[in-house]
Amino acid sequence: MAGIRNTLRLPELQRIDPTSYAELRKGMELLERHYRDMCDIEFTIERGKLWFLQTRVGKRTSFAEWVIAFDMWQEGLVSRDQAFLRLDPNRLEQLFKPVIREDQKGSEKPATKGLNASPGAAVGRVVFTADAARDWADRGEKVILVRRETTPDDYHGMIRSQGILTSAGGTNSHAAVVARGEGIPAVCGADEIRIERAARAFTVRGTEVKEGDWITIDGTDGSVYVRRLDLDDPPLARAVKGDEEARQEKIWKAFQAFMERADQARRLRVRANADTPEQAANARARGAEGIGLCRTEHMFLGEERVAAVRKMIFADTEGEEREALDALMPLQQGDFVGIFEAMDGLPVTVRLLDPPLHEFLPNHVDLAVAVAVAEERGDGEVVLRDEKLPLEEARDVLAKVEELSEANPMLGLRGVRLGIVKPGLYAMQVRAIVEAACDRRAVGGHPEVEIMIPLVATQEELRQMREELEPVAQEVLSRRGVELPLSWGTMIELPRAAMVAGEIAEVADFFSFGTNDLTQTAFGFSRDDIGKFLGMYEERKLVPANPFVTIDRAGVGRLMQMTVGAGKAVNPGLHLGICGEHGGDPASVVFCHEILLDYVSCSPFRVETARLAAGQAALGSSDQASK
């Protein structure tokens, strides 16, 4: 109803004569211009009277939705909260996404259309493999990855692409889910596209497009253009960056007004998952009130660190291990200083190292093949994708890779288990964190540090880790003469942890729900592997919804609820949050509000989404309000 009733209140529309087709046509154009959208109106005129046959809410862009809601409130048709509750937080991201320049969007005809899988426009040169995407991107090219469909093996190329285009798969395909998760525009299931990988080209309606050719995709409406178009930042993105002209637009006023309402209303705090100073600064600019998950994996990567990490993995003696860790410590200290600076005065939850160590070594199959081939050839050197190794060394690495190889790495030696098996490792990280916090204090900063130990299943794991690590932190603080309250907590990401949450809460200052892993273990779904059947599962309604997108209330959600109840009963001061990707999903944010979490943490580009969803949750859901 909303759109229609409102449009009829526009003065120009009220002057239209409903008996004249030309007049009506003019009115429709007026509407479309005003809302930058097509209005979904069906009508007829009988005996001189205008009848609306369909009054359903039309397909509006997010832009139209916000402007309409703002207008309706301003015109007094609805209250501010009614207008506010009608906004769809799922589409808020669209307001910030690049668009095709208005004149070109109007004049260019798409070569084909697919599904609007992830919003925003992207322009780039065509590549057909994830490796090519990575290689081209690394030398500064903008690329669009074109594939039949994607798999988890393509991830490294996907995240370096401007956009993703697939010829198969739906809006819940791997490509679509990853693209939305990473904020990358995508068009999926564009089935007129025929990819000929051998020729490194695709054809679409007779046109051939080769590797390296420019194309443009619009993930907001599914259009694919086989030429290079120009993109614009949308007015809201420009306004946020301070563009005065853009700040005159109604969308900016609407955005300001409604986000202010969201922030007033919400009980949930909103943090971001950010691993670097740049991400932290970006998140803060978008309204993040801290970091809920600062992953430390990347601090073990990069050319100058890889040697030390490998040395740590290969260490035969404690001395060698300590030497390797000592080399990493100052580098990681520097990383933390940058992050604490970007989030000065706001809490930063640092997660100690989580992934299995073999992730820092070459791929098992690749290495085994390279060694076998070198042996067969009598070469003294083994050539891998990223490096060359003397044969002897490659054999040693292979032996270590075999030793560390796991049947199910997701359920293997990682998280707190690593911390326990390699005690120097977490101690080094804690030292780097606390030294960095002291550095910040020394220049007048206000670091708020929370140390998070991942993958805990038993109380003893957390208790013994704290027993080992707190003195390490204390030693640094004493030496540097700094008083700094540290918060120690764990992720709740294993069903067993949820079942014994009361026990764990006795030794934790905070819990952060790792809903990605909790979903994986509760369902027995490896996120990397279920791509093969999740589509079919959703189609046949074998799962309530994609449980990696929206929290499965009946299963995972219930585990969370039990955890909150048991944890709070034992430790009323327990601070509770979520740092899985669900933290940026509006339906899941509502759930987090309901079960009384203190905060959600999400990707930086979802911060506004989470703020809006949290505000709506506090005021009652949109569905309830429109009744």
Next chain:
Amino acid sequence: MAGIRNTLRLPELQRIDPTSYAELRKGMELLERHYRDMCDIEFTIERGKLWFLQTRVGKRTSFAEWVIAFDMWQEGLVSRDQAFLRLDPNRLEQLFKPVIREDQKGSEKPATKGLNASPGAAVGRVVFTADAARDWADRGEKVILVRRETTPDDYHGMIRSQGILTSAGGTNSHAAVVARGEGIPAVCGADEIRIERAARAFTVRGTEVKEGDWITIDGTDGSVYVRRLDLDDPPLARAVKGDEEARQEKIWKAFQAFMERADQARRLRVRANADTPEQAANARARGAEGIGLCRTEHMFLGEERVAAVRKMIFADTEGEEREALDALMPLQQGDFVGIFEAMDGLPVTVRLLDPPLHEFLPNHVDLAVAVAVAEERGDGEVVLRDEKLPLEEARDVLAKVEELSEANPMLGLRGVRLGIVKPGLYAMQVRAIVEAACDRRAVGGHPEVEIMIPLVATQEELRQMREELEPVAQEVLSRRGVELPLSWGTMIELPRAAMVAGEIAEVADFFSFGTNDLTQTAFGFSRDDIGKFLGMYEERKLVPANPFVTIDRAGVGRLMQMTVGAGKAVNPGLHLGICGEHGGDPASVVFCHEILLDYVSCSPFRVETARLAAGQAALGSSDQASK
């Protein structure tokens, strides 16, 4: 106290003069002969009086324990139930294990000792790799696998060995746990053994033992002998087989009396996990009251089937797939006929195919290396361990292996997910099962068939599977004119299934707890991978006990309890059992009794153990009774 008080009641002992050392010594020998054990008595004589300094229960063999309990009851010192409750079901298995011939056990000196990791004596020729164990065993040799420690990759060799000997690791090492689980004698952590793999030999106190040499191990006391000794079946094993002489021994009378008491008392039914007619017959002879888990994996293996299975995996069209399945059907029908015959009149729970399909294809790394080497050499043929393949075909297989390869197969495309993605597969199995049941009916048999669908996480999975499979079963029954009630159920082996048990119970006739997988997913522990740290975890008490041996009550147990409550509330007729390996662990059997399961199902060689534990659980635990 028990042993001591009783020994003093033996008439010969009462005639002993406590003031004479020679007399006392004679008395001790008498005791040892009587109980085939060393009594743990420390005493002193002061002023003509005999003082017992230590009266703790001595280290008795299981044999002594049963005979003592029987004697005490017979002599009226304790009631039958008191005696019964003092038996340790954890050690019952020992009564059936081969022993070293009495004269040799007395005269031979062990070359070294390790930990008594899994009871029973074993004799065989030394091999040092799992592959060698398999190869030697396959050509009829009896082998003992000697390793520093074992890993999951050694499993195929371990289960073909007579015994296992390791130089490192404790009684909860991988070797020890697998050996006990499989009923294979093992001595672990025999640290005087130095293995020189290159030389295919080990040395122990200066003696060298080469591959192929005979050794004997005694897993009941940890002894290692570097020669071939003779083994005897113990009297109970002989008595069970009908040996009249053995039936005169007191142990047989004790066993009969107490097992009768167990069977009278217990509420829990005891079934066995058995996959073949032989296993089923063995289980039945040991008192199993049905099969709680008949795995069907092995029905997809074997020379004549592998081609059809591969064809099914590679099928491009439904027609090809059906053809492959049609080839398997009659073979599997035959398998089921044998099993139903062996268990005639008792329930048989058949689990439809569970493991991921790539388990039926060659190992990824091996195949990738073999193909790369063949390509490098310009060979037209690829040589793998078990087979030779033309290069072209090997490349196709490799491509399929890559396609099916999973990051975490344990959480991937397996169980009901396979049934959904490959609909013909489960239908073929159901046809084979029901045809077999009809075959049995035709000859006057009484098959009781329960069909179990693994790895269910949602109600819809089970509902849709039943919808698809019940008509398949009905079609066979109608065609053959047989009326046969079929029971349809699922395993509860995922935490999510436990959380929504009420929903699933609406569409299930029975639940069977798959506690192996439930433990894996609840803890996030891959059983294949945690060997690296579980030892340390147990030492540092980071886990309550090895959760793969004894059910973790606080976590996994609580999930089970919630499942029982919710399931029964919705479906009061729901039949409840357990088929994880915990079903043969006495402490876990007690738990299953407490949470009101209907049955436990365990390895055939644990059936008596489970019967005894279930009987004790019904009468109250041994600890309570002895108070």
